Structure formats: C-alpha cells, structure tokens
Amino acid sequence: AQSVTQLGSHVSVSEGALVLLRCNYSSSVPPYLFWYVQYPNQGLQLLLKYTSAATLVKGINGFEAEFKKSETSFHLTKPSAHMSDAAEYFCAVSDQGYSTLTFGKGTMLLVSP
Amino acid sequence: SQTIHQWPATLVQPVGSPLSLECTVEGTSNPNLYWYRQAAGRGLQLLFYSVGIGQISSEVPQNLSASRPQDRQFILSSKKLLLSDSGFYLCAWSSPGEGKWLFFGEGSRLTVL
Numbered sequence: 001a002q003s004v005t006q007l008g009s010h011v012s013v014s015e016g017a018l019v020l021l022r023c024n025y026s027s028s029v030p031p032y033l034f035w036y037v038q039y040p041n042q043g044l045q046l047l048l049k050y051t052s053a054a055t056l057v058k059g060i061n062g063f064e065a066e067f068k069k070s071e072t073s074f075h076l077t078k079p080s081a082h083m084s085d086a087a088e089y090f091c092a093v094s095d096q097g098y099s100t101l102t103f104g105k106g107t108m109l110l111v112s113p
Numbered sequence: 114s115q116t117i118h119q120w121p122a123t124l125v126q127p128v129g130s131p132l133s134l135e136c137t138v139e140g141t142s143n144p145n146l147y148w149y150r151q152a153a154g155r156g157l158q159l160l161f162y163s164v165g166i167g168q169i170s171s172e173v174p175q176n177l178s179a180s181r182p183q184d185r186q187f188i189l190s191s192k193k194l195l196l197s198d199s200g201f202y203l204c205a206w207s208s209p210g211e212g213k214w215l216f217f218g219e220g221s222r223l224t225v226l
Contacts, residue, residue, distance in 0.1 A: 043217035
C-alpha cells in the first residue's frame with residue numbers, strides 16, 4: 001500500500017528565506033509523486049509532478065522538488081520565500097497501475113515579513 | 114480548455130437531513146472523477162472515484178454515496194447527515210490511466226449542526 005508522510009504540520013520562514021517542506025513516501029513500485037498547494041477555502045492547485053523522467057522537477061512559482069529513491073523522499077524547496085507563498089502544501093503519491101492519489105496530511109507554510 | 118464546477122460552495126444542514134453535492138467537468142471526455150473530504154488536521158481522504166458512467170468505487174464505509182449519471186457529472190449524496198460529515202468536500206478529475214494528476218474544483222464547505 002502506498003502512503004505519504006509530511007514532516008511538520010506547520011513550517012515558519014521569513015520572507016526571503018529558503019523554503020523546505022519535507023515529504024517521504026512508501027510505495028512498492030516506482031511511484032508518481034506530486035505537490036499541490038491550497039489557499040484558504042479553495043481547491044488544490046498542482047505545483048509540480050514527478051513521473052519517472054528527470055529527478056529534479058521544476059514547478060510553478062519558483063518551486064522545485066527532487067526525487068531521491070534511496071531516501072524515498074520528494075522534498076519541496078524554494079530559494080526565497082514570498083509572502084504570497086503562505087498556504088497549505090500537500091504531497092501525494094500514486095503507484096503504477098493506480099488511478100488514485102494518496103495525500104499526506106499537509107504542511108502549512110507561514111511566511112513572516 | 115477543461116474546467117470543473119462544483120456546487121454549492123457553502124452548505125449548512127441539520128443532522129438527519131439529506132445531502133446532494135454536484136460536480137461537472139467541461140472540455141474533456143471520459144474523465145476519471147473523484148470525491149475527497151478534507152477535515153481539519155487530517156489531510157485529504159478519498160471517498161469515491163469513478164472511471165466511467167455507473168462505475169463507482171468506494172474507499173471508506175460511511176453513510177455517503179456517489180453516482181455518475183452522465184460522463185462528466187459526479188454527485189455526492191447522503192440520506193441522513195451526521196455531525197461527523199462536516200468538512201470541506203472536493204471534487205476532482207483526471208485523464209484516464211495511471212499516474213495522472215488531479216484537477217480540483219473549488220470545494221464545498223458542509224457544516225452539519
């Protein structure tokens with residue numbers, strides 16, 4: 001069975017600082033991995049996806065994530081946080097052969113001036 | 114381009130009353146359709162998904178049901194709501210096949226009193 005663990009329900013950074021949101025997955029086969037962002041009272045928006053091509057994936061709004069098979073990780077980073085990045089971020093995994101995604105519990109990113 | 118519509122956006126219902134949330138997708142054919150529920154601190158829980166008309170897979174036993182009367186229409190229902198049904202309900206769609214990312218609607222906030 002596939003699962004996702006996001007370390008830290010809340011992460012606080014200052015504007016301009018590095019953003020690092022952690023995601024570890026469990027999958028019996030090479031997975032597909034995704035990061036989504038959710039602003040208050042809205043649906044989820046896809047940030048980036050890993051689908052077995054390049055291990056370093058670039059997404060929207062300056063975010064990127066690196067797939068590390070040996071660490072079963074897919075951490076999300078951004079070099080410099082902006083106030084508009086404050087939102088909740090979800091990591092998700094899908095095994096080959098599955099049509100559904102399993103989501104982590106989310107990490108709330110707080111950005112202070 | 115593809116769009117997804119979900120309504121109503123907000124709903125306040127008494128315990129024991131019925132529920133109907135509707136979701137429609139435009140601009141694509143034969144999508145996979147999903148209902149997720151988001152409760153505070155619990156991430157996203159997959160409730161139902163459908164790969165075709167009349168084909169519904171239930172992920173969690175509960176007093177909710179789903180139907181897909183048309184290719185691009187997905188309905189979430191309940192005959193009698195419970196307090197525990199309160200939450201943020203999200204409809205999503207994806208292209209058929211594995212490893213496809215989901216596109217989410219704007220969500221429906223249900224409060225059961």
